[in-house]
Amino acid sequence: MPQSDEAIRVVQRQLEAYNARDLEAFLAVFDDDVQAVDAETGAQIATSAAELRPRYERRFQTAVHCELLGRLACGDTVVDRERISGLPGGEWADCMAVYTVKGGKIVRMQLLWKAGGSQ
Template sequence: MSDEAVNVVQRQLEAYNARDLEAFMAVMADDVVALDTETGAVIASSSAELRPRYAKRFETPVHCELIGRLACGDTVVDRERITGLPGGAAADCMAVYTVKGGKIQRMQLLWKAAD
């Protein structure tokens, strides 16, 4: 399963960097759950809730540099550096993706402002 999960997460990363909302959403399950790992807050509990968040994000010149990746079964953990955020901000991110049926079912995101 790791190969399939890695392929799905890689497609998500490529769509993010292309700021291609349709391709990005195509790898999300309808009932995808996105969580802020630090606070435990639910960012979105469906693709319908996630879409406007990333539509807004893709209006900026965001870019995700993959620093490292681990995979085990249906879970992929990416270490990322995000640049091009509003106001020219950058962030360090750890993202844990759970892939089921060829779609991202769960995203757990830990963000820190980059120095």
Template sequence: MALQLAQQATASRCILASPTSCSFIQRVQRRPVPHRLAMAAVKGDVSAEAVVQRQLEAYNARDLEAFMDLLAEDCVATDAVTGAVLGTGRAELRKRYAARFQTDVYSELLGRLCLGSVVVDREIITGLPDAGVADCLATYHCKNGKIQKMEFVWQPRMQ
């Protein structure tokens, strides 16, 4: 069945999502699109994508100060599935990420969607406690060059 879907996807210029991530076929139109970061620079505005990219780079460098500088004072982090609040405000989030950055944590970006002030990243997180690895969808809501809200969907990987 998967082979048939892959052949159909190839024949109709579609992308077949990984069986572990989704079970649908997404049609992709191939056309040039102006790079969003370049467009933001022209407008003199900092795009949400640029903010989230800097946040990812600070996360991977485990640079707590650079990471915290990109969060709004009242930033909220939540579990998007349960609705549980993981942290509210920079002071509380600083404690969470200071502990996280003591490990060899690293986020590999697999894909990114951007629409206005919202950025959704598909990531694989490695270096978690107990040598853990997790698949993650992270949604970032940005305003005035800062991340206002972060929502996460986590799924531990079986090793």
């Protein structure tokens, strides 16, 4: 199986769990030592799946939904272009996420996030 195919499957499972707001299924695709980074500032968002948990527990309390606008893959890297809706206050965001997948798990996630306003 080509490396990109596996990486795409892992990232797709993450997207489906996100849209189902299934926290356990969502976190299951991340490596225990995942590195999550703000792509614009380089700031660490989380250094483990355990650190991601509270962030997404809060996020999944809303009617959040990720619309996949486009996807590119090369080797173990997948880049998704997304629109996130259902954020608190009816807000939405424009997002680009870069995932690195190794051994069937996301080991690195870089997020570029721009608030879009109310829907």
